[in-house]
Amino acid sequence: MPQVTFKTIDSTAVSGKRVLVRVDLNVPMKNGKVTDATRIERAAPTLRELAAKGAKVIVLSHFGRPDGKRVPELSLRPLVEPLAQALGKPVAFAEDCVGPLAEEAVRALKAGDVLLLENLRFHKEEEKNVAAFIDQLSLLGDVYVNDAFSAAHRAHASTEGLANRLPAAAGRLMQAELEALDKALGTPRRPVAAIVGGAKVSTKLDLLGNLVGRVDKLIIGGGMANTFLHAQGIRVGKSLCEKDLAATALEILEKAKAAKCRVLLPLDVVVAGEFKAEAANKVVDAKACPDDQMILDVGPKSIALYKQELAECATVVWNGPLGAFELKPFDAGTVAVAQEVARLTSADKLLSVAGGGDTVAALAAAGVEEKFSYVSTAGGAFLEWMEGKTLPGVAALIRAA
Numbered sequence: 001m002p003q004v005t006f007k008t009i010d011s012t013a014v015s016g017k018r019v020l021v022r023v024d025l026n027v028p029m030k031n032g033k034v035t036d037a038t039r040i041e042r043a044a045p046t047l048r049e050l051a052a053k054g055a056k057v058i059v060l061s062h063f064g065r066p067d068g069k070r071v072p073e074l075s076l077r078p079l080v081e082p083l084a085q086a087l088g089k090p091v092a093f094a095e096d097c098v099g100p101l102a103e104e105a106v107r108a109l110k111a112g113d114v115l116l117l118e119n120l121r122f123h124k125e126e127e128k129n130v131a132a133f134i135d136q137l138s139l140l141g142d143v144y145v146n147d148a149f150s151a152a153h154r155a156h157a158s159t160e161g162l163a164n165r166l167p168a169a170a171g172r173l174m175q176a177e178l179e180a181l182d183k184a185l186g187t188p189r190r191p192v193a194a195i196v197g198g199a200k201v202s203t204k205l206d207l208l209g210n211l212v213g214r215v216d217k218l219i220i221g222g223g224m225a226n227t228f229l230h231a232q233g234i235r236v237g238k239s240l241c242e243k244d245l246a247a248t249a250l251e252i253l254e255k256a257k258a259a260k261c262r263v264l265l266p267l268d269v270v271v272a273g274e275f276k277a278e279a280a281n282k283v284v285d286a287k288a289c290p291d292d293q294m295i296l297d298v299g300p301k302s303i304a305l306y307k308q309e310l311a312e313c314a315t316v317v318w319n320g321p322l323g324a325f326e327l328k329p330f331d332a333g334t335v336a337v338a339q340e341v342a343r344l345t346s347a348d349k350l351l352s353v354a355g356g357g358d359t360v361a362a363l364a365a366a367g368v369e370e371k372f373s374y375v376s377t378a379g380g381a382f383l384e385w386m387e388g389k390t391l392p393g394v395a396a397l398i399r400a401a
Helices: 038-052 077-087 099-107 124-128 131-138 157-164 172-186 202-211 222-231 243-258 300-311 332-346 357-365 380-386 392-400
Strands: 018-022 056-060 092-094 114-117 143-146 168-170 192-196 217-220 262-264 268-272 281-285 294-298 315-319 351-355 374-376
Touching: 018 038, 018 157, 038 056, 038 077, 038 172, 077 114, 092 099, 099 114, 124 131, 124 157, 131 157, 143 157, 143 392, 157 392, 168 172, 168 392, 172 315, 172 351, 172 374, 172 380, 192 202, 192 300, 202 217, 202 243, 202 315, 202 380, 217 222, 217 300, 222 243, 222 294, 243 262, 262 300, 268 300, 294 300, 294 332, 300 332, 315 332, 315 357, 315 380, 332 351, 332 357, 351 357, 351 380, 357 374
Parallel strands: 018 056, 018 143, 056 114, 092 114, 143 168, 192 217, 192 315, 217 262, 315 351, 351 374
Antiparallel strands: 268 281, 268 294
16 A cells, blocks of 8 residues: 555635535434544534635535435434534534525625535435536535545546545544554554454455455454454364355465465354353363354453464554454454453553454443544444455545645
C-alpha cells in the first residue's frame, strides 16, 4: 500500500464558501431515536472546525437502504437534534438533497451555519454515480470534503463523483483513518503482527491472502482457526469448520511460508458440548478436541504464546475475535489478548489498529476500545483496505490532490 497523499482542510480555503461535507450518519435508531451516536460524534469535529472557519457547512449523508425511493422512516430529519447537540449549535434541514428545496436552503446560509440535506439514497442516481446527479449536487457547493471513510469503498456520486467536480479534501476523521491505516499496513514499523479471528475463512480469504505478504506474524483465531487445524489433519469435533476450504487454507499456509510470515494457530483450546453461555467446558490440547465437543475459545498456553509474540512487535492490526466472545466465559482469550495489546500500546511499545463490527464490540467488552492507537468503525471499508483493495472514495481524493 503506497504512502497516501491527499489534501486536508488545513490547506483548503473555506471562509465564506459553501462546503459540501460527506459524512456517515447511518446510525442505529429505535422508535425514531438514535441508540448509538458514535458516528455523529465522530463526524462533529470536522463540521465544527469548518463552521468556526466561516464556511457555510452543507452536510451530506445516506441512511439505510431506501433503494432510490422516498421512505419516511429513513428520513434524516430525526438526526437534526442529535447533530445540533454534538456540534453545540443549531442545524437547519432541507427536505431534499438536490433541486429547488436544497438550493433554497443553501441560499439562506450565512458563514458558520450548518445545514443537513435529506437522505442521498432517496435518489437512485446516488448509488449509480450518475453524472447529472453529481452536477446537481456540485451546484450546491464550492468545495467538497469527504469525511466518510466508512463509505469510501463505494463509488457513489457523493463519495467519488463530487471529488472529480469540486476542489476536494479529506475531513479530520478520514485523515485520521487513512494516517492510522498507512502506519499499520502502508509504511509500518516492523515487526508487524495481524490478529485475524471471526467465524469463517470464506469471508476473509482476500484478507488473509493480502496479509501474509505484508505482515511478519499472523495469529489466526475464532472459528477460522478450526478450518486451518482441520486442513492439517487435526480433528475438531463438532466445531464450526469449513471443511470444503481445507485446500484453500493449505494454500494460504504455503503462501505465508514463501513470504516468511509465521502463522500462529492455537496450541490449546477451550471446548464445550454446546454453544451457550456458561456451558460446562474444559481446556484440551488443540490436537485433542473430543468428537462430541466444540472449540469455543483459545486456551491459556495459546494466550501466553500470543502475548510473548506481540511483545516482540512494533505494530499490530486486529480484525475479528479469537473465540465466541459474545458468550461468557468464551470471551476470555479475546479479552486477555486485547488487554495485553492495550497495555503494550499505553507503554508506547506498540502501534495498534483494529476494526470491523465484531472487533469493535469485543474491544469495548474488554474495556480497551479507548486504549488502542486507533479503532476504526468503518466495517466494510476497513476490511477492503486490509484486503489491499483500492477504495474509490480514497482514490478520488488522491487524484484530486
